[in-house]
Every structure is written in C-alpha cells, then in structure tokens.
Amino acid sequence: MSTSQAIYAGWMEIANTTVDDLARARAEEATLEALVSQYASALYRVAYSVLRNAADAEDAVQETFLRVLRHRDTLDEVRDQRVWLIRIVWNIVLDRKRRSKTRPETDDVDELARVLPSAGLSAEQFAAAAQHHAHVLSCVDKLPTKERQVLALSAFEELSSVEIAAVLGITESSVRSRLFRARNLMAEMLDHARSLR
Amino acid sequence: MNTQNAFGSNSNSTSSISVAGAAQDAETTLRLIASLPAPEGLENRVIAGVRSAPISGRVLGWPALLNPAESWLRTAAAAAIVFVIVGGGWGVYSRIQPDNVSASKPVAGATAGFSNAGAVRVPQTLPAPVVVQPAPIQTTQPQAAEPANNARGKIVPGKHRDAKHVAGNKASVQASAPNSK
Numbered sequence: 001m002s003t004s005q006a007i008y009a010g011w012m013e014i015a016n017t018t019v020d021d022l023a024r025a026r027a028e029e030a031t032l033e034a035l036v037s038q039y040a041s042a043l044y045r046v047a048y049s050v051l052r053n054a055a056d057a058e059d060a061v062q063e064t065f066l067r068v069l070r071h072r073d074t075l076d077e078v079r080d081q082r083v084w085l086i087r088i089v090w091n092i093v094l095d096r097k098r099r100s101k102t103r104p105e106t107d108d109v110d111e112l113a114r115v116l117p118s119a120g121l122s123a124e125q126f127a128a129a130a131q132h133h134a135h136v137l138s139c140v141d142k143l144p145t146k147e148r149q150v151l152a153l154s155a156f157e158e159l160s161s162v163e164i165a166a167v168l169g170i171t172e173s174s175v176r177s178r179l180f181r182a183r184n185l186m187a188e189m190l191d192h193a194r195s196l197r
Numbered sequence: 198m199n200t201q202n203a204f205g206s207n208s209n210s211t212s213s214i215s216v217a218g219a220a221q222d223a224e225t226t227l228r229l230i231a232s233l234p235a236p237e238g239l240e241n242r243v244i245a246g247v248r249s250a251p252i253s254g255r256v257l258g259w260p261a262l263l264n265p266a267e268s269w270l271r272t273a274a275a276a277a278i279v280f281v282i283v284g285g286g287w288g289v290y291s292r293i294q295p296d297n298v299s300a301s302k303p304v305a306g307a308t309a310g311f312s313n314a315g316a317v318r319v320p321q322t323l324p325a326p327v328v329v330q331p332a333p334i335q336t337t338q339p340q341a342a343e344p345a346n347n348a349r350g351k352i353v354p355g356k357h358r359d360a361k362h363v364a365g366n367k368a369s370v371q372a373s374a375p376n377s378k
Contacts, residue, residue, distance in 0.1 A: 029248075036243050041235040049230050058239060062246045069247055136226040155227035187220035 028072050036065055039082060042158065043089045049152050050093040052137070060096060064089040080166070086159070087167045094149075139189045147182035154179055 040061055047057035067088055068075070078084045121129065140148060153164045161179075165172045 032247060033244055036247070037240050040240045040243050044235040044239055045231055045233060048233060049227065052230070054236060058236065058242070061239065062243050065243055065247050066250055069250060133226045133229065136223050137230075140223065140227065151224075152227060155224060155231040157228070157231075183220040183224075186223040190220070190223060 028075075031075065032065065032069060032072065035068065035081065035085070039085050040065075042082070042156075043085055046086055046153075046156065047089050047093045049155065050090075050097055056096060056100075057093075060089055060092045063092050067092075080163075083163050083166045086163075090153075090167055135193070136190070139186060139193070142189065143182055143185055147178050147185060150175055150178040151182040151186070 043061045043064055044057050047060040048054065051057050051060065064085060068085070075081075140151065143151065149168060150164060153159055153167060154161075159167070161172050161175045165175045168175070
C-alpha cells in the first residue's frame with residue numbers, strides 16, 4: 001500500500017467516524033423524542049401550575065427539552081429522568097415567574113375561565129367558579145415561597161413527597177413540615193377572607 | 198368533578214366551612230389546575246422546536262495516519278508550531294532596522310522635569326488676616342551711657358576676658374622673673 005493510499009484509507013476512516021456520529025445523533029434524537037412524548041404533558045402541567053399561562057408553559061417545556069438536548073451527553077447518568085425533567089422545568093418556570101412579576105391578577109381569572117371545564121355549569125356558575133379559583137390562587141401566591149412551592153408540587157398526584165424533595169433539593173421531612181405549614185396558612189387566609197365577606 | 202365540588206363549596210353558606218375545609222378547597226383548586234390536559238399537538242411542536250434548534254458543530258476526526266493519540270507526533274507538532282512562531286518573530290525583528298525608527302522631537306519649550314502645565318496661581322480673593330506688628334520695647338538704660346561705650350569702643354565680653362587673661366599672664370611673668378634670674 002502506497003503512502004497516498006494509506007492517507008486515503010485514513011480519510012475513509014473519517015467517513016466511517018462521521019457515519020458513527022450520524023448514527024449516534026439519530027439515536028439521541030430518538031431518545032429525546034421518546035422523552036418528549038412521554039413527559040411533555042406532565043412538564044406542561046407543572047409549568048402551567050406556576051405560570052398559569054398556556055403559551056408561557058409551552059415555551060417552558062420547549063426550553064426544558066432544549067436544555068436536555070444541550071446536555072444530552074449526561075443523559076445516561078440520570079437515574080430518574082422524570083424527576084430530573086421536572087426539576088429542570090421547575091427551575092425554568094421559577095426563573096420566568098421571577099422575571100414577569102408585573103402580570104396583572106385579572107389575567108389569572110381570564111386564563112382560568114378559558115381552561116376550566118364548564119360541563120354542567122351555567123354561565124353564572126362557571127364565572128363564579130372561575131372567580132373562586134382565582135381567589136384561591138391569589139391566596140396561594142401570598143404564601144411564603146418555600147411553602148408555596150411545596151403546596152404547588154403536592155397537587156401533582158404522580159409526585160410523591162420523596163420526589164418533591166428531589167425536585168426542590170430538600171429532605172422529605174422538610175417537605176412534610178412545609179406542606180403542613182402551607183395548609184394551615186391557606187386555611188387561615190381563606191377563612192379570614194370568608195369572614196370578611 | 199372537582200370544579201363542581203369547588204363551586205358547590207363556594208356557593209354554600211360560608212360560615213359553616215371549617216378551616217380544614219378551606220385548606221381542602223385550596224388543594225382542590227391546585228389539583229384541578231395540575232390535572233389540566235396539555236394542549237393538543239404539544240409534543241409535535243416541541244419536537245419540531247428541538248429539531249430546528251442549532252446543534253453545536255462537529256469536529257472533524259483526524260486521519261488514521263495522523264492519529265494525534267501518538268505522543269511523539271503531538272510533540273513534533275508542538276515543536277513545529279513553536280519553530281514557526283519563533284522563526285517568524287525573529288525574521289520580522291531582523292528586517293526592521295533601528296535607523297528606521299523615527300525619534301520623536303522634543304516639544305518646543307519643554308524643560309526637564311515637571312512643568313506647571315500652564316497653571317497660574319490665583320491669590321485668595323478674601324482679605325488675608327492682618328498681621329499686627331508688635332509694639333517697640335521700651336528700654337530702661339540711659340541714653341547717655343551709650344556714647345561713653347562708643348568712645349571706648351565696643352568690648353566683646355570674650356575679648357575683655359582675654360585682655361584680663363593677658364594682663365594676668367604678664368603679672369605672673371613679672372613675679373617669676375627674679376627667680377629665673
């Protein structure tokens with residue numbers, strides 16, 4: 001084999017490496033698509049529970065998977081992909097929420113009236129229900145941050161207290177104590193609001 | 198459904214609702230929101246967004262013949278780079294002669310050391326404090342004694358003492374002269 005043939009053989013190996021890279025990229029893409037189809041809905045609900053805006057929640061889900069794409073090399077090291085993804089989207093929505101603090105409260109009512117199920121309710125009942133939920137959510141917003149976060153995540157039935165602790169990066173006992181405090185505070189606030197009416 | 202439960206609890210008389218019921222009411226609302234279905238086509242939109250996202254460029258692999266895993270090849274490549282950089286620098290340095298470097302002319306009027314940079318001292322506009330001259334001291338010595346001193350000439354105390362000393366020496370010489378004779 002001459003030198004030039006050897007060099008060409010070497011370049012042929014580049015082609016093989018490129019083929020391997022392409023195959024790996026396709027495998028990563030397939031993995032990502034599987035993650036999207038499996039967890040996009042759950043991530044959307046988590047995002048919506050904080051942002052309370054459909055478009056913002058969808059953007060947050062999109063950004064979550066873009067981050068996953070960016071760190072796809074570490075995907076194999078993740079033990080629980082669901083909790084990992086929820087943690088990512090949780091951080092994203094908290095960041096977005098922090099940046100858009102000036103959103104008026106009436107947006108919540110309008111958004112809730114748009115998305116809440118209205119089957120079996122008259123127009124007046126539906127409007128009153130939407131108003132009530134918006135009031136409850138405004139009380140939730142008045143909770144301290146730690147308690148509010150635990151309460152919001154505890155509403156997801158698929159998340160156990162251990163998983164909530166993993167998402168928030170705290171211990172399970174802290175989750176329980178914060179949840180207890182949050183429930184008490186919510187009860188006080190709602191009871192106080194009712195007594196004023 | 199949850200909405201109807203929440204609505205029903207809201208439409209009932211509010212006074213009968215306990216604290217625990219209020220907390221449950223809040224959780225009902227949060228659960229209702231948490232169970233809202235995702236919009237249709239969300240997965241497709243997310244996948245399309247991920248596909249259209251820019252992916253970082255791939256690095257071309259080395260040919261097998263020039264595999265950089267070989268340590269000697271890496272050393273040789275590093276040495277070649279160093280040789281090219283140093284040789285190029287020396288070539289540029291050797292071509293530039295010091296005569297070509299134009300010396301800057303000194304600024305006209307500039308003197309050695311620091312200059313005042315055109316700064317002019319401006320005197321204080323407020324009136325300066327008036328210095329009061331001390332009153333002349335009244336001397337108690339009579340004015341007539343001075344001409345006598347002036348007549349004799351000023352005698353410096355040291356000189357006066359020397360004169361006494363010289364006179365004493367003369368007296369001692371006169372006293373000791375008979376003995377020496």
